[in-house]
Amino acid sequence: MSQEMQEIGTPFLDAIKKNSGLTIATGVVMLLMGIFAMASPLVAGASLAVMVGVLLLIGGVSQLVFALKAGSGLFAIILGVLTVIVGGYMVSNPGAALATLTIFLAAYLIVSGVFEVVIAFQIKPADGWGWTFLSGALSVILGLMFWSQYPLSGAWAIGILLGIKLLFSGLSLLMLGMAARSAVKN
Numbered sequence: 001m002s003q004e005m006q007e008i009g010t011p012f013l014d015a016i017k018k019n020s021g022l023t024i025a026t027g028v029v030m031l032l033m034g035i036f037a038m039a040s041p042l043v044a045g046a047s048l049a050v051m052v053g054v055l056l057l058i059g060g061v062s063q064l065v066f067a068l069k070a071g072s073g074l075f076a077i078i079l080g081v082l083t084v085i086v087g088g089y090m091v092s093n094p095g096a097a098l099a100t101l102t103i104f105l106a107a108y109l110i111v112s113g114v115f116e117v118v119i120a121f122q123i124k125p126a127d128g129w130g131w132t133f134l135s136g137a138l139s140v141i142l143g144l145m146f147w148s149q150y151p152l153s154g155a156w157a158i159g160i161l162l163g164i165k166l167l168f169s170g171l172s173l174l175m176l177g178m179a180a181r182s183a184v185k186n
Contacts, residue, residue, distance in 0.1 A: 023177030030170030041159025049097035053090025060084035106147040113139025127179035135168040
């Protein structure tokens with residue numbers, strides 16, 4: 001176990017070895033956030049929609065200020081106004097925003113899962129690679145399930161899927177960090 005991890009010299013594993021405590025702590029935080037999101041999926045989904053709306057509002061206002069001060073032209077102003085409108089709509093209608101976020105979250109889960117699977121094969125045969133692979137494979141499966149159930153999946157699904165994703169990503173980091181700590185000690 002530890003000898004395999006010491007023999008593999010990828011930059012990713014080297015960073016985990018140097019920061020095993022931070023890797024473990026990050027894994028625990030992500031794991032806990034996943035549990036909280038799954039315990040209250042509607043709150044997690046609505047909070048995510050409102051947060052995205054607020055970020056769009058701030059970005060849109062900033063873009064408008066820049067466009068007006070810099071004289072960027074009509075298209076920059078229109079884009080800023082559109083961003084403010086979309087952000088305001090998301091903040092005032094989190095339920096409708098969740099429907100839109102459903103598509104984006106499904107795509108995110110699929111893409112991030114594929115990347116996790118690729119990373120798992122890059123660090124194989126180090127201990128913990130299987131957890132990274134499992135996390136990635138589950139992300140892809142959940143994203144595809146979410147996509148296929150749209151729009152029936154509803155607002156609760158975002159919180160549940162986000163919670164599951166955070167739980168398994170946290171577990172993956174926790175296992176990698178513990179394997180790295182063991183490798184460094186040996």
